[in-house]
Amino acid sequence: MGINLYRIDDRLIHGQVVVGWGQPLNVRFLVLVDDLVASSDWEKELYRMAIPPEMEIFFADVGTAIRDHPRYASDPRPGLLITGDIGSMLRLVKGVKAIGNVNLGGIHHRAGRAEKLRYVFLTPEEEEQLRDLEASGVEVTAQDVPSARAVALPEVLDGESK
Amino acid sequence: MNDAKGGGPDKPRAIVVGHGEFAGGLVSAVGQICGLADKLVVLSMMGKTPEDIEGAIREEIARTGARVIFTDLPAGSATLAARRIVKEDPGVVLVSGVNLATLLDFVFNTEVSPTEAARAAAERGKASLIVVGR
Numbered sequence: 001m002g003i004n005l006y007r008i009d010d011r012l013i014h015g016q017v018v019v020g021w022g023q024p025l026n027v028r029f030l031v032l033v034d035d036l037v038a039s040s041d042w043e044k045e046l047y048r049m050a051i052p053p054e055m056e057i058f059f060a061d062v063g064t065a066i067r068d069h070p071r072y073a074s075d076p077r078p079g080l081l082i083t084g085d086i087g088s089m090l091r092l093v094k095g096v097k098a099i100g101n102v103n104l105g106g107i108h109h110r111a112g113r114a115e116k117l118r119y120v121f122l123t124p125e126e127e128e129q130l131r132d133l134e135a136s137g138v139e140v141t142a143q144d145v146p147s148a149r150a151v152a153l154p155e156v157l158d159g160e161s162k
Numbered sequence: 163m164n165d166a167k168g169g170g171p172d173k174p175r176a177i178v179v180g181h182g183e184f185a186g187g188l189v190s191a192v193g194q195i196c197g198l199a200d201k202l203v204v205l206s207m208m209g210k211t212p213e214d215i216e217g218a219i220r221e222e223i224a225r226t227g228a229r230v231i232f233t234d235l236p237a238g239s240a241t242l243a244a245r246r247i248v249k250e251d252p253g254v255v256l257v258s259g260v261n262l263a264t265l266l267d268f269v270f271n272t273e274v275s276p277t278e279a280a281r282a283a284a285e286r287g288k289a290s291l292i293v294v295g296r
Binding site: 012014018050109119 | 181211212234235236237238239245249
């Protein structure tokens with residue numbers, strides 16, 4: 001089984017992840033890759049209390065996630081790995097070199113970002129990071145929930161589907 | 163700012179926040195049943211970052227003096243935002259998993275503080291979940 005979904009979502013653990021994807025994929029473990037969360041016991045406890053009892057959660061900074069990726073990938077249970085930003089996923093992809101697909105699940109509006117989809121807003125630097133992800137051999141698609149259409153990266157960056 | 167009954171007799175006593183139109187629908191139902199929807203503030207999470215959600219809840223607490231936050235899912239962004247607020251201000255109470263029975267009990271229970279009313283309402287809400295049939 002291992003990691004069934006690699007997702008970028010600035011909300012990290014929330015309803016779409018735990019229920020929206022967690023239920024249909026029968027997710028039994030989550031890997032939350034975030035340097036800040038991994039360094040804070042309180043933040044880890046906050047997210048730990050948010051997940052249902054049937055799920056286990058691992059916290060890792062990007063470096064630890066690269067080191068421990070073989071363990072996640074060989075876990076017999078279905079898993080989901082999430083980063084809160086594109087840069088962290090890019091570092092992970094370049095470090096692991098075994099990630100084939102990345103799901104862009106939610107990058108929301110803030111100053112300097114332009115709307116690409118209802119749930120995807122990007123700075124020019126983030127657009128470049130996504131191109132870099134695909135250049136690294138990863139297929140990037142945007143899809144907030146399983147029932148939605150997976151939007152290919154060129155269409156996302158084009159912004160015509162918003 | 164707040165008295166024991168909440169942010170004042172004419173002010174909302176709680177903030178309701180959830181996914182999609184959940185909060186608005188729930189508060190609309192409270193209004194339809196008992197006309198007390200003005201005791202609740204509706205917040206939607208749609209299109210908001212976790213920081214936006216937390217900021218919006220904080221703004222409503224400051225504006226209304228409400229001391230209670232109702233959210234829908236324990237794993238939801240609103241619940242996580244509310245837990246950050248409760249950590250800083252233990253006088254605020256969070257109730258996650260809110261349903262209509264919870265809110266109805268809460269808006270009618272004006273003889274105790276909003277935080278006490280929230281605890282009692284949560285128990286009523288739990289008890290309202292029943293399964294009928296085989």
